[in-house]
Amino acid sequence: MFQRNEDFNILLATDGYKITHWKQYPPGTQTVSSYLESRGGKFDSTIFFGLQYYLKRYLAGVVVTQEKIDEAEAVLKPYIGDHFNREGWEHILREHGGRLPVKIKAVAEGTDVPTGNVLMTIENTDPACFWLPNYLETMLVEVWHTITVATYSNRFRRLLLRYLRKTGDAAGIDYMLHDFGYRGVSSQETAALGGAAHLVNFLGTDTIAGVELLREYYEGGDCAASIPASEHSTITSWGQEHEVDAFANMLTMYPTGPVACVSDSYNIWNACEKLWGEKLRMKVLGRDGLLVVRPDSGPPAATDAKCLRILGERFGANENAKGYKVLNPKVRLIQGDGIDLEMGEEILDALLHDGWAAENMAFGSGGGLLQKHDRDTQKFAFKCSAIEIDGEWKDVWKDPITDSGKRSKRGRLALDLGSNGLLTTVAEGATDDDQLVEVFRNGEVLVEYTLAEIRSRAKAAADKE
Numbered sequence: 001m002f003q004r005n006e007d008f009n010i011l012l013a014t015d016g017y018k019i020t021h022w023k024q025y026p027p028g029t030q031t032v033s034s035y036l037e038s039r040g041g042k043f044d045s046t047i048f049f050g051l052q053y054y055l056k057r058y059l060a061g062v063v064v065t066q067e068k069i070d071e072a073e074a075v076l077k078p079y080i081g082d083h084f085n086r087e088g089w090e091h092i093l094r095e096h097g098g099r100l101p102v103k104i105k106a107v108a109e110g111t112d113v114p115t116g117n118v119l120m121t122i123e124n125t126d127p128a129c130f131w132l133p134n135y136l137e138t139m140l141v142e143v144w145h146t147i148t149v150a151t152y153s154n155r156f157r158r159l160l161l162r163y164l165r166k167t168g169d170a171a172g173i174d175y176m177l178h179d180f181g182y183r184g185v186s187s188q189e190t191a192a193l194g195g196a197a198h199l200v201n202f203l204g205t206d207t208i209a210g211v212e213l214l215r216e217y218y219e220g221g222d223c224a225a226s227i228p229a230s231e232h233s234t235i236t237s238w239g240q241e242h243e244v245d246a247f248a249n250m251l252t253m254y255p256t257g258p259v260a261c262v263s264d265s266y267n268i269w270n271a272c273e274k275l276w277g278e279k280l281r282m283k284v285l286g287r288d289g290l291l292v293v294r295p296d297s298g299p300p301a302a303t304d305a306k307c308l309r310i311l312g313e314r315f316g317a318n319e320n321a322k323g324y325k326v327l328n329p330k331v332r333l334i335q336g337d338g339i340d341l342e343m344g345e346e347i348l349d350a351l352l353h354d355g356w357a358a359e360n361m362a363f364g365s366g367g368g369l370l371q372k373h374d375r376d377t378q379k380f381a382f383k384c385s386a387i388e389i390d391g392e393w394k395d396v397w398k399d400p401i402t403d404s405g406k407r408s409k410r411g412r413l414a415l416d417l418g419s420n421g422l423l424t425t426v427a428e429g430a431t432d433d434d435q436l437v438e439v440f441r442n443g444e445v446l447v448e449y450t451l452a453e454i455r456s457r458a459k460a461a462a463d464k465e
Contacts, residue, residue, distance in 0.1 A: 003057075003216075010063045010100075011072035011089060014138045019076055022085040022131035030127035031388035033412050034134055036120040036141065037425075038113075039405065041378035045114045047154050047458050048107050049200055050146025050193060051439070052449060053217045055104070058139060060445050064089055064098040091128050099443025101126035102133055104140075105436040107415055107423075109449045110200060110457030112154070115378065117425045118413045118436065119147075125442055130387075137382045144380040145190070148373045149197035153177065154458055156341055156365075157201045158465035163348040163358035167324040175225075176362045179205035180336050181370035194370035199224050199451070200458045204362075207370070218451040227292075228253070229260035236265050244275045251283050251291070260292040260334060268295050272307050276331075277314030285315070285330055292362065294334045300343055301350040304335050308356055324357035336364030340372065383408040 025032070038046045069089045076084045092101065106120040107113055122133045122140065156177050164170040179198045185191045188209055195210020196218070205211065205224045214220025230250055238246035243266060250261050263271040276284060276293060284291050293311065295303050308327070315328040327333075335347060344365075348358055384396045385408065397410035409425065416424050416431035423435060439447045 008058070009068045009071055010058065010139075011068055012075060013058070014135050016080060018135050018138065019080055019085070020083045021134065022088055023083070025130060025387070026389055028390040029130045029387060030391070031123055031393075032130050032133045032384055033121060033123045033386040033388075034137065034382060034384045035118045035122075035409060035413050036143070036380065036382045037118055037409070038115045038147070039379035039381055040115045041376070043115070043151055043155060043378065045112050045151070045461075046119075046147050046378055047150040047200065047461065048111050048113055048119055048147055049109050049150040049197055049454060049458075050143045051104075051106050051120065051140075052109060052445070053146070053193065053196075053213065054139060054143060055440050055445050056217055056448075059100055059136070059440065059443070061443055062098040063100060063443070064092050064096075066090075066093060069093065085131065088129065088131060091126075092132075095126065095128075096442065100132065100136075101129050101442055102136065102440070103438055103442070104440040105438045107435050108437065108453075108457065110454030111423075111435070112458070112461035113415075113423055117423055118409065118415050121413055121436060123412075134382075134384060141375070141380060141382045144375045144378065145373070146193050146197040147380075148377050149194045149370060150200045150458065151378065152341070152373065153198045153201040153369065154462050156344060156363075156369075157462040159341060159344055159348070160358065161462060161465045163352065166322070166358075167352060168320050168322055168326065168357040168359050172359060174203040177202050177204065177369075178226075178334070178336070178362060178364045179207045179210065179369060180364040180366040182207040182209065182366075184367035185371050191370070196220075198369060200454055201462065214451050218449065218454065220451045223451055227258045227260060229292075229294075230262050232262055232265055232296075235262060240266050243271070244279050247271075247275055247280055248283065251280065251287055254289070256288045258290040258292060260294055262294045262296050264295045264297045268298070268303065268307065269310065272310040273314060277310065281314060285328070287330070290330060290332060292332045292334050294336060294364075296337050300335050300337055300339070301347045304333060304347055304361065305350045305354050305356075307333055308351070308360055309354070320357055322357070323355075324352075325355050325360075326357045327360050332362060333360060334362040334364055336366070338368070339363050339365040340368030343368075379405075381406075381408070385409050386412045 073084050104122045124132050182191050192209035192213040195207030196213040211224050214223045235246045315331045317325040317327050320326050387396050395410035398408045412428040414428045414431050414434040415436050416426045417433045
């Protein structure tokens with residue numbers, strides 16, 4: 001599904017104005033060094049993830065051909081005039097066989113990096129192609145999305161850990177935030193990238209595209225799972241008078257394992273108390289598996305609290321070692337309506353107030369998880385920080401008088417891991433422990449990370465909560 005389309009033209013995968021930039025650098029320019037960072041934003045650190053996909057799918061191998069050069073010129077001449085750098089691209093084709101003469105260094109995927117630090121650098125390896133690093137900015141900066149979703153999902157894991165540790169244990173955390181976001185994104189690729197980023201931190205998803213991406217690009221293997229679950233169409237098709245039969249059918253069709261059933265089609269209180277809690281109670285208790293009841297309307301925190309109270313009365317609840325109530329192990333609750341970090345915390349607070357352990361709940365998140373972000377959520381910026389002119393390196397930076405927050409870094413950069421375990425941006429050569437690893441050079445991906453490695457790093461970051 002995600003193999004490179006032969007029709008994809010890297011020459012056209014840039015901002016229109018960048019077509020003209022090869023004429024704008026100082027005479028004698030040989031090398032441009034640029035970097036990516038999160039300048040700040042909603043969170044004070046980010047989980048780096050997703051670059052490997054872009055490198056392997058779009059930048060690796062032969063990406064420049066004569067046909068693509070001709071196509072680009074045909075598209076760009078009427079678009080922006082006689083500014084297309086045909087000679088530069090034909091140089092890449094002739095001297096490099098169509099492979100991109102750049103080197104990219106980046107922090108290991110899955111690493112939690114404090115904001116304000118370099119995440120990735122890029123330099124050209126052929127002096128004739130000094131214009132290429134920032135030409136590729138447009139595509140490389142798209143990694144903001146996978147980084148932001150991985151970070152957001154990791155923060156949700158930290159939120160859950162905080163409440164789980166206070167009210168019980170965290171044994172089931174890997175399945176407590178389920179990705180409901182497939183339908184809520186703008187494209188198949190957005191679903192795949194965001195879905196994969198979520199799976200850095202959890203195992204539950206209904207976004208199959210994310211599973212596919214991880215299998216193809218990160219040795220993901222059997223990286224995620226879902227369970228049989230109803231939707232309103234499958235329940236309401238039975239009619240209101242036969243809602244209990246629709247519920248019973250779910251238990252019959254899936255006699256073992258977990259099964260989730262949306263239960264608010266008509267009256268969620270009646271569903272919990274009378275249908276699940278009386279008419280189907282013995283069937284639920286006798287089944288070899290877990291019933292997950294899903295309310296999907298109303299104020300989430302208040303609705304979930306009342307559902308738990310009713311289900312506790314009907315199915316029983318025990319007090320755990322920390323003094324919080326845990327439902328009968330045959331029944332749990334999942335909330336998937338309007339879930340984001342803030343709503344998740346509101347619900348967990350309500351449960352805590354009512355004496356319920358956090359493990360009674362699971363969450364499903366859609367747009368709040370995969371789509372409700374933009375590049376400014378974490379203030380991602382890609383800037384030139386150094387330039388080599390006639391054999392001499394010079395620092396490059398911006399420092400706008402109107403906004404000190406947009407001051408950029410200067411010089412060729414490294415990411416130092418100090419003896420205190422903190423990551424800090426320093427000048428290249430100023431550290432013996434640079435965490436930026438060369439992952440790409442001249443069309444070849446040099447380092448590949450597996451999902452297992454990435455998950456290990458991200459889990460370690462969350463476990464500090």
